Amino acid sequence: MTFLRDLLGIPGASSDPAALAAAARDRSGADPDGLPLAVVRAEDIDGVRETLRLAHAHHVPVVPRGAGTGLAGGALAGTGAVVLDVSAMDRIVEIDPVDELAVVEPGVLTATLDAAAAEHGLRYAPDPASAAISTIGGNIATNAGGMRCVKYGVTREAVLGLDVVLADGTLVSTGRRTVKGVSGLDLTALFVGSEGTLGVIVGASLRLRALPERTLTAAAGYDDVASAARACGDLARARRDPAMLELLDGLTLDVIDRAQGTDHGRRSRALVIAQADGPAADAEIAAIAEVLGKEASWVEQGVDAASSDALLAARRLALPSIERFGKALIEDICVPRSRLADAFAAVEEIAAEHRVAIYSFAHAGDGNLHPIIGYSGEARPAGVQRAADAIFRLALDLGGTVTGEHGVGLLKRDWLAREVGPDVLGLHASVKAALDPRGILNPGKAL
Numbered sequence: 139m140t141f142l143r144d145l146l147g148i149p150g151a152s153s154d155p156a157a158l159a160a161a162a163r164d165r166s167g168a169d170p171d172g173l174p175l176a177v178v179r180a181e182d183i184d185g186v187r188e189t190l191r192l193a194h195a196h197h198v199p200v201v202p203r204g205a206g207t208g209l210a211g212g213a214l215a216g217t218g219a220v221v222l223d224v225s226a227m228d229r230i231v232e233i234d235p236v237d238e239l240a241v242v243e244p245g246v247l248t249a250t251l252d253a254a255a256a257e258h259g260l261r262y263a264p265d266p267a268s269a270a271i272s273t274i275g276g277n278i279a280t281n282a283g284g285m286r287c288v289k290y291g292v293t294r295e296a297v298l299g300l301d302v303v304l305a306d307g308t309l310v311s312t313g314r315r316t317v318k319g320v321s322g323l324d325l326t327a328l329f330v331g332s333e334g335t336l337g338v339i340v341g342a343s344l345r346l347r348a349l350p351e352r353t354l355t356a357a358a359g360y361d362d363v364a365s366a367a368r369a370c371g372d373l374a375r376a377r378r379d380p381a382m383l384e385l386l387d388g389l390t391l392d393v394i395d396r397a398q399g400t401d402h403g404r405r406s407r408a409l410v411i412a413q414a415d416g417p418a419a420d421a422e423i424a425a426i427a428e429v430l431g432k433e434a435s436w437v438e439q440g441v442d443a444a445s446s447d448a449l450l451a452a453r454r455l456a457l458p459s460i461e462r463f464g465k466a467l468i469e470d471i472c473v474p475r476s477r478l479a480d481a482f483a484a485v486e487e488i489a490a491e492h493r494v495a496i497y498s499f500a501h502a503g504d505g506n507l508h509p510i511i512g513y514s515g516e517a518r519p520a521g522v523q524r525a526a527d528a529i530f531r532l533a534l535d536l537g538g539t540v541t542g543e544h545g546v547g548l549l550k551r552d553w554l555a556r557e558v559g560p561d562v563l564g565l566h567a568s569v570k571a572a573l574d575p576r577g578i579l580n581p582g583k584a585l
């Protein structure tokens with residue numbers, strides 16, 4: 139087969155079964171329908187262009203891949219596909235402290251960029267919990283979010299310009315290096331969140347922010363999750379400006395206690411953790427603590443970095459604690475912030491109806507709820523998927539979305555259709571056809 143022979147001539151290309159098996163999966167836990175044809179671990183833009191030129195000429199599907207940490211099945215690659223892994227293109231090309239800008243290759247790990255920016259008193263603000271293991275390219279392709287996004291915005295807000303290789307191998311540059319700029323259509327935004335279906339991101343100009351000299355934390359315990367959710371709404375009404383606002387329910391506190399030997403669940407049935415940063419952090423965190431304290435059974439404030447970190451530990455340990463006792467289907471709905479209490483209550487009802495354990499925590503400031511459905515055994519029980527479907531329906535009923543930050547991938551395509559409706563789905567198809575007329579880029583995903 140000339141295609142495969144030519145492809146395997148590209149530096150970094152392989153058809154070794156172990157390499158194929160490793161490149162076929164992501165962290166969604168879903169199974170691909172077989173092994174891909176080949177994997178190209180591209181070393182540079184030329185390798186990406188050549189892979190796409192060949193695949194385009196031969197109508198072969200290509201699955202772009204960063205670190206494979208995606209939770210929606212976007213990087214799953216099955217029979218007949220070529221995996222185009224760009225994680226080896228991992229240079230930070232430039233950090234400009236005056237323009238507050240970084241130019242990077244797509245395989246740079248998010249935390250690596252953040253650490254490099256810190257040397258200049260700057261930071262890369264979007265902070266998915268996977269920052270230490272996921273790539274900037276993957277973050278852009280999924281429009282990743284994180285805990286700081288309540289104040290600094292999601293990945294989209296940090297992307298100024300992109301270098302993208304299109305399906306036929308053409309290299310284009312979109313956007314700009316400047317913070318402002320409105321010339322032409324915003325194609326940069328179009329590629330952000332497109333989950334590898336419109337082009338392969340091979341470079342990015344990213345906005346950096348000043349690293350706050352002070353970040354302070356407050357935590358408050360509540361008798362029930364409804365009071366905690368109401369307190370988060372009160373913060374919005376009081377026009378406070380948290381740099382982080384997280385909420386954990388009682389079941390999540392219990393599982394953290396079981397895993398870590400702590401006593402969060404005995405102290406309260408819901409926990410809110412907030413941060414304030416910048417020069418006014420002391421005044422802001424005091425004001426936040428006052429609002430949170432109105433309905434709380436207790437409130438604590440971190441006085442320095444160490445005590446602030448200690449207050450945040452419960453949130454950081456939530457997912458690892460759940461995964462210590464079994465498997466987890468990690469869901470990711472987003473509802474209007476005013477409906478957060480309704481969402482928590484309805485998720486509890488869904489858990490009871492489908493007889494599954496659902497641990498819920500939220501980026502409360504964004505209305506982004508992660509109901510984590512726990513289960514044991516190899517196969518995912520039918521009740522788990524039924525509960526997940528009920529959660530997606532709930533998100534739409536509350537005026538929200540089926541994915542706040544993890545993406546549609548393979549697993550939520552049916553629900554995307556219900557969320558956006560046939561007209562918008564048709565627009566998606568038109569955009570896809572314009573950029574990828576042969577439909578080779580990540581077919582069957584996202585759109």
Ligand SMILES: Cc1cc2nc3c(=O)[nH]c(=O)nc-3n(C[C@H](O)[C@H](O)[C@H](O)COP(=O)(O)OP(=O)(O)OC[C@H]3O[C@@H](n4cnc5c(N)ncnc54)[C@H](O)[C@@H]3O)c2cc1C
Pocket residue numbers: 164165201202203204205206207208209211212213224244265266267268271272273274275276277278279280281282283284285333334335337338339340543544545547580583
């Ligand atoms: C423990 C854990 C915690 C997580 N926490 C968060 C969180 O807090 N917030 C959050 O948003 N997500 C989170 N995630 C999900 C995941 O880390 C993100 O979706 C991340 O952005 C994926 O990056 P990646 O490099 O692993 O991409 P991959 O998984 O390799 O790919 C994800 C999608 O992007 C496409 N893609 C990847 N690179 C490119 C590229 N260069 N060009 C075009 N398309 C590309 C792929 O085709 C696929 O559709 C978490 C995952 C884990 C395992």
